[in-house]
Amino acid sequence: MIRLGRSDDFTPLDTEALNDAVFAPLPHWIAEHHLDAIVSADGDGDRPLLMDGNGRFVSGDVLGLLTAYFLKADAVATPVTMNSAVERTAFFHKVLRTRVGSPFVIAGMNEARRLGYSRIVGFEPNGGTLLGSRCSIGRMNLAALPTRDAVLPLLAVLALAVSHRQSVADLVAGLPMRHMLSDRIEHVPPAVSTALLARLAEDPAFAEAYFAPVGTLAELSTVDGMRYAFDDGATIHYRGSGNAPELRCYVEADTRRGAEDLLRWGLATAAHHIRVHRG
Secondary structure, three states: OOOOOOOOOOOOOOOOOOOHHHHOHHHHHHHHHOOOEEEEEOOOOOOEEEEEOOOOEOOHHHHHHHHHHHOOOOEEEEEOOOOOHHHHOOOOOEEEEEOOOHHHHHHHHHHHHHOOOOOEEEEOOOOOEEEOOOEEEOOEEEOOEEEEEOHHHHHHHHHHHHHOOOOHHHHHHOOOOOEEEEEEEEOOOHHHHHHHHHHHHHOHHHHHHHHOOOOOEEEEEOOOOEEEEEOOOOEEEEEEOOOOOEEEEEEEEOOHHHHHHHHHHHHHHHHHHHHHHHO
């Protein structure tokens, strides 16, 4: 291990939105020191950061998914905003989709326990990982961990790469991940977000016309907001922010370009209807 850029002061770090100041030196360090990976965390150690040897960040949903696989989880609890690869891998007997937030993930893990599952892992888009049960890996015994941790997913993914005799980059490349993007419309009062989501939920004709430019609706989840899946597998998910006057939009598609186009459309269409609502 090589220690680089260490700070004894608290450094705020959003592992879901890394800025250029954080990103800039990392690829240089990989080339200079011939590194296989770079690991770090946010200031209070509950959000992991992992960059592979090719200079690409490993997203939080990938970290959580691989950690649960390494721990041989039979059930996972994760927010509805996570990548659909959680189901598509077929690694787990049970996937419980929850509302956004650690308390809901913990409730999902408790539900998995009530359903009789014995190796339970929870994880969030920021990479924070929780254990809903004891887990044994070889001679190592891990106690239940009902709070987000950054060290566990970093160690688990590195150990998984070693056990598979692969680089972290190749390990990630083998997953059936789809491209996910998200953004938000700011300064939207909760009542306005609620009104739009309620109309989508209660008026099928309005919802069909609303999404007609995207495709044919195939599935709807109302776990947290409104998450629509289309017949081509793409998804668009609207939810009001729990801590700010914002309407959030999450999309998933087969290609990066497809996700960018869908997100742009989702934000513009919602903004139009919000303007109409406000008169």
